[in-house]
Amino acid sequence: MIVREDRELVLSLQQDDLDALGHLYDRFKDMVYRTALGITHDPEEAADLLQDVFLRLYRFADRIDPDRPLQPWLYRMTANLAYSRLKRRTRLYKRLRDFAYSLTLESKPAPPKLLEQDEQWRWLEEALAGVPLHQRIVLVLYYINDLSVGEIADILEIPVGTAKSRLHYGRHALKKRLGLNAEMLKEVQYEIS
Amino acid sequence: MRYPNSDERDPFDPVIARALKQWVNRHPTPPAIKQELLRRATLLSPFEAGSRALTDSLFSNMRNAGMLLYRLFAREPFFASTPATAPVNPAAGRYLHMADHELLYSSAGGVGMLSLMG
Numbered sequence: 001m002i003v004r005e006d007r008e009l010v011l012s013l014q015q016d017d018l019d020a021l022g023h024l025y026d027r028f029k030d031m032v033y034r035t036a037l038g039i040t041h042d043p044e045e046a047a048d049l050l051q052d053v054f055l056r057l058y059r060f061a062d063r064i065d066p067d068r069p070l071q072p073w074l075y076r077m078t079a080n081l082a083y084s085r086l087k088r089r090t091r092l093y094k095r096l097r098d099f100a101y102s103l104t105l106e107s108k109p110a111p112p113k114l115l116e117q118d119e120q121w122r123w124l125e126e127a128l129a130g131v132p133l134h135q136r137i138v139l140v141l142y143y144i145n146d147l148s149v150g151e152i153a154d155i156l157e158i159p160v161g162t163a164k165s166r167l168h169y170g171r172h173a174l175k176k177r178l179g180l181n182a183e184m185l186k187e188v189q190y191e192i193s
Numbered sequence: 194m195r196y197p198n199s200d201e202r203d204p205f206d207p208v209i210a211r212a213l214k215q216w217v218n219r220h221p222t223p224p225a226i227k228q229e230l231l232r233r234a235t236l237l238s239p240f241e242a243g244s245r246a247l248t249d250s251l252f253s254n255m256r257n258a259g260m261l262l263y264r265l266f267a268r269e270p271f272f273a274s275t276p277a278t279a280p281v282n283p284a285a286g287r288y289l290h291m292a293d294h295e296l297l298y299s300s301a302g303g304v305g306m307l308s309l310m311g
Binding site for chain 1: 205210217219226230233
């Protein structure tokens with residue numbers, strides 16, 4: 001199977017080639033979805049964002065420079081769209097969702113062990129969701145996507161110092177919410193080694 | 194407290210990274226999205242093409258209208274004349290004056306032919 005380069009695919013996309021869109025989707029879908037999920041902590045919202053990002057890639061293909069890497073553009077679009085959506089989400093909407101979620105839990109009781117695991121993951125989700133949005137985006141790009149601070153600054157079009165600062169305060173907030181403290185450090189280091 | 198802009202790495206970084214990666218990996222990318230994406234893109238394509246054609250046509254017509262006005266009323270290049278310059282054709286003077294003024298004004302505002310149509 002011939003692997004088409006990103007540049008070639010973007011050029012084809014600029015000629016309204018839907019096949020190229022499919023190839024780019026296959027190549028980058030997981031990256032976009034993971035990023036969207038990390039920021040929104042909502043699989044449905046992340047799925048909507050995934051589709052939206054690639055539709056915009058198709059619509060605005062003629063504005064993309066094929067000689068530059070496509071990944072930063074996709075990260076930027078994902079972060080920007082996620083940011084706009086979450087800002088629009090009202091408190092009332094969130095309450096309704098939580099209410100609906102509690103109803104779902106009540107109607108479908110899960111096995112105790114599964115429920116316990118789910119609670120742990122929910123705890124992590126809630127800890128991440130509690131981090132301010134602009135810091136959360138940096139955390140997601142840093143920890144989930146393994147990007148450097150310089151790359152994050154470039155993607156978000158912010159100074160490197162700002163990216164470092166957001167990482168610092170975001171990490172601090174997340175650790176506080178997860179209850180990670182110096183006393184646990186020895187245990188953690190032992191586990192890693 | 195440490196300076197927040199430092200290049201510090203936190204001892205908990207591997208733990209946080211692993212936890213977050215495991216969490217997102219619990220949610221695989223939904224498989225049905227690709228078909229829906231391509232379907233919506235297919236619908237988008239003629240609309241976008243139509244929209245581009247409409248825009249091109251609109252600007253083309255505006256440019257043609259501008260050229261027509263110029264040929265009908267102007268005796269001098271638009272930007273060389275001023276509102277104080279008397280038009281050669283008195284009947285057309287008002288239009289020339291207005292067009293001239295509008296063009297001078299719009300050229301400063303950077304909106305080109307749009308004000309001519311207005």
